[in-house]
Amino acid sequence: MSARKLYELAGKRDNQVFSPYCWRIRLALAHKGLAVQHASWRFTEKDSIAHSGQGAVPVLEDNGQVIHDSWNIACYLDRVYADRPALFDSPMSKGQALFIKHWLEGVIHPAMIKIVIMDILNCLDEKDQAYFRQSREARFGVSLEAFEDKSPEQLQRLRQALAPVRQTLKLQPFLSGQGVGFADFMLLGAFLWTGSVSDTALLESDDPIAHWREELLKSYAGALEGVLRPGF
Amino acid sequence: MSARKLYELAGKRDNQVFSPYCWRIRLALAHKGLAVQHASWRFTEKDSIAHSGQGAVPVLEDNGQVIHDSWNIACYLDRVYADRPALFDSPMSKGQALFIKHWLEGVIHPAMIKIVIMDILNCLDEKDQAYFRQSREARFGVSLEAFEDKSPEQLQRLRQALAPVRQTLKLQPFLSGQGVGFADFMLLGAFLWTGSVSDTALLESDDPIAHWREELLKSYAGALEGVLRPGF
Numbered sequence: 001m002s003a004r005k006l007y008e009l010a011g012k013r014d015n016q017v018f019s020p021y022c023w024r025i026r027l028a029l030a031h032k033g034l035a036v037q038h039a040s041w042r043f044t045e046k047d048s049i050a051h052s053g054q055g056a057v058p059v060l061e062d063n064g065q066v067i068h069d070s071w072n073i074a075c076y077l078d079r080v081y082a083d084r085p086a087l088f089d090s091p092m093s094k095g096q097a098l099f100i101k102h103w104l105e106g107v108i109h110p111a112m113i114k115i116v117i118m119d120i121l122n123c124l125d126e127k128d129q130a131y132f133r134q135s136r137e138a139r140f141g142v143s144l145e146a147f148e149d150k151s152p153e154q155l156q157r158l159r160q161a162l163a164p165v166r167q168t169l170k171l172q173p174f175l176s177g178q179g180v181g182f183a184d185f186m187l188l189g190a191f192l193w194t195g196s197v198s199d200t201a202l203l204e205s206d207d208p209i210a211h212w213r214e215e216l217l218k219s220y221a222g223a224l225e226g227v228l229r230p231g232f
Numbered sequence: 233m234s235a236r237k238l239y240e241l242a243g244k245r246d247n248q249v250f251s252p253y254c255w256r257i258r259l260a261l262a263h264k265g266l267a268v269q270h271a272s273w274r275f276t277e278k279d280s281i282a283h284s285g286q287g288a289v290p291v292l293e294d295n296g297q298v299i300h301d302s303w304n305i306a307c308y309l310d311r312v313y314a315d316r317p318a319l320f321d322s323p324m325s326k327g328q329a330l331f332i333k334h335w336l337e338g339v340i341h342p343a344m345i346k347i348v349i350m351d352i353l354n355c356l357d358e359k360d361q362a363y364f365r366q367s368r369e370a371r372f373g374v375s376l377e378a379f380e381d382k383s384p385e386q387l388q389r390l391r392q393a394l395a396p397v398r399q400t401l402k403l404q405p406f407l408s409g410q411g412v413g414f415a416d417f418m419l420l421g422a423f424l425w426t427g428s429v430s431d432t433a434l435l436e437s438d439d440p441i442a443h444w445r446e447e448l449l450k451s452y453a454g455a456l457e458g459v460l461r462p463g464f
Contacts, residue, residue, distance in 0.1 A: 086324075088324065089322040089323060089324040089325075090321040090322030090324065090325050091321060091409050091410060091411065092318075092320065092321040092322065092325035092408045092409050092411070092413045092415075093321075093322050093324035093325040093328060094409055095400075095404055095406065095407065095408045095409020095410065095411075095413075096325060096328040096329060096332060096407065096408060096409070096413075096415055097328060098400050098403060098404065098409070099332065099396055099397065099400040099407055099415075100328060100331065102395070102396035102397075102399040102400050103335065103396040106395050106396050106399065107396065163334070163338050164331055164334035164335040164338050164339065165331065165334075167334040167338065168327075168330050168331040168334050171330060172327055172330065174327065175327065175328065175331055176324045176327045176328060177323050177324050177326055177327020177328070177330070178323060178327065179323065179324070179327075181324045181327075181328075183324075183328055183331075
């Protein structure tokens with residue numbers, strides 16, 4: 001029995017992880033070779049993570065520590081398990097990864113969620129659907145149906161926004177350079193989030209980003225087993 | 233007499249550096265405490281840098297080596313002068329900085345150049361103006377006058393595109409974290425480029441990015457002396 005437990009957002013079925021923030025930590029733990037017990041959590045189950053002092057996942061319990069927020073958890077893991085493969089290999093790499101996090105959350109996630117919003121709704125456990133619809137419609141100011149945009153133009157906007165990643169991956173194998181780091185897990189987390197709920201192909205098959213994604217999925221197959229939709 | 237010489241793009245007057253790529257290297261050399269002789273260069277003076285094997289600046293001569301391209305020069309400086317303050321402090325920090333470079337050149341520079349294109353034309357040495365107009369009009373597919381956009385909407389688009397930087401600088405003093413690195417010089421290079429040619433205020437005065445810029449301008453005042461326009 002592991003003393004380590006990760007609360008992750010789940011859909012209709014347990015283990016259907018679809019939060020980009022939870023994916024980051026699942027991948028980070030695998031990268032560090034740290035075993036963990038997974039706990040499926042739904043949006044409306046605020047009580048079960050109340051001991052973290054807030055109401056969102058990921059939440060990590062680790063030898064009596066309770067840490068929330070994917071960025072905080074990544075920093076914690078690198079500090080406490082410094083002898084294992086690094087998520088950040090230097091102060092500057094952590095500082096720059098914080099910029100990449102804000103770019104992903106401010107530019108890429110919003111471009112993706114317009115495409116997959118109804119897919120997310122449809123994968124949710126029934127008890128979460130009203131909460132999700134209400135909170136997201138309040139945030140977006142329109143109905144989920146009106147917010148959704150699966151048009152070729154929206155796909156093109158996402159692909160265009162990803163251009164700096166594409167150019168980088170033409171010159172080096174990972175967003176973090178020659179080796180994989182937390183920046184890669186943050187980007188892969190976005191693709192696993194959308195790929196966990198939706199059939200829509202966000203990338204052209206010959207996109208260097210698709211190649212990078214395939215390679216990482218192979219490398220982290222253990223952490224993904226039984227979690228992704230068939231055919232992802 | 234220094235054995236080190238940097239060819240930099242200049243405008244009507246010598247020393248009016250206005251290429252973002254040249255600014256990066258001027259700042260990087262100052263960061264490393266490396267003295268350098270500056271050589272003002274104009275677009276049409278291809279002959280004087282022919283020994284670099286190509287036709288663009290920055291070009292650095294350093295103890296018999298001739299290196300061109302700002303990224304290559306930064307990597308060279310960190311390799312050869314590894315005992316001096318770092319531009320990249322680790323492999324991941326270099327890898328991630330390459331992403332930031334592509335983001336700047338693909339998103340931020342294009343948003344800026346629409347605002348300052350006529351200011352650039354007006355600061356050019358007369359012999360460069362026809363070359364600049366012809367090459368840029370071919371690139372943009374319209375006249376420079378039609379391409380220019382100093383509207384509040386374009387300024388807003390630039391400020392919105394900078395949001396991930398703004399959020400990062402609310403959490404740490406530099407784009408590279410707690411200390412300054414090449415990522416900061418690449419971003420500052422963009423502001424020095426536009427600020428060298430134009431009066432248009434790209435940032436609101438209470439923007440955290442404006443504060444970061446002020447602090448860096450103070451720290452690198454020696455490298456900037458006599459180069460910036462009065463009032464920048």
